[in-house]
Amino acid sequence: MPEIEPVADASDDSYPSLPATSWAVLGMLTFGEGLTGYDLKKWADWSIGFFYWSPSVSQIYAELKKLEAAGLAESEVVSEPGERGRRVYRITERGTRAVRNWSRAAPVEQPVLKHGLMLRLWMGHLNEPDELKKLVRSHIENMEAMRERAKLHGDHADREPAWAFSRMSLVWSERYFQAEIDLAKQVLADIDEAAERFSSVRTRDELGNPVPEVAGSWRDVEDFVLGLEQRGLEQRGLEQRERG
Known part of the structure; x- marks a missing residue:
């Protein structure tokens, strides 16, 4: 597992380097409830699964393992009489601070369309x-x-x-x-x-x-579009200088 950068003290606005999927799982733990990996899978199916990620149960547990190792989440086995114990995960104070910082400061990745x-x-x-x-x-x-x-x-x-x-x-x-x-x-x-x-x-x-x-005509189209984009950038730069 790659080393995860630590979260600094409570006054810091930093956050560790984690994939967005880790933050998605951590975000699901910010609603004040302890959840199992299976709970998180079901919740993802009817929430973030519509617009971002539909993880498998194994993917959920892989992310939870990272979050625990980083001190952003913690778990305990909860047992009911006559039932098998369930490992329940909760976000830590450190995790709450980190995901809040990430949600406010991290660059927003551009959507990748695969249709x-x-x-x-x-x-x-x-x-x-x-x-x-x-x-x-x-x-x-x-x-x-x-x-x-x-x-x-x-x-x-x-x-x-x-x-x-x-x-x-x-x-x-x-x-x-x-x-x-x-x-x-x-x-x-x-x-x-x-x-x-x-x-x-x-x-x-x-x-x-x-x-x-015309053989290779797609290259002409590409050159034409790139030229238009470049002229557009130059025009916007000129307008900004004139306003400044």
Whole structure:
């Protein structure tokens, strides 16, 4: 296990170097309850799983091990009469200070979009329009189910004031899934338009793949876009200097 940087004294605003997944687990321990690894897994499924991370039980326990080693969480075995003991985790004072500092000061990582449907559509020239539409309709059904799940959990979370910001994130998730649905419905029409334009391809290679009319034209597009971005940066810099 890599060495974890310590948290400084209580007056410090520092926090240790940990992956965001560790902070996510620690954040779930900031609601005043002791939780088992299984509890955390179930909670993640209906909270951060909608917008950030759906961990397995083994991943949860791996993160808890890191947090305990860093002194950010602690655990004890709680036994009920006639039942097997359960290891319950709680956040420490040090952990509370660290996750608060992290949530306030750490740079926010940019979202990384990995959209399986769009990858299939991007190579739509290898498929048939009707088959692509089936994929899109299936995606819409999945997003509708996710939207309803997020709504149900958001409505349930409304009963507890301590979950106000958690509920806000669930409402955002519901809106996100609706946006996915709206975009996918538009894509159904876009497929027909793309198929019609693709039908005008004049040349194909011996494998039947389309050959661009101008070889390497994607490089021209890249250069053009990079040039526009550079000019935009220069223009914004000029405007800032004029204002300053």
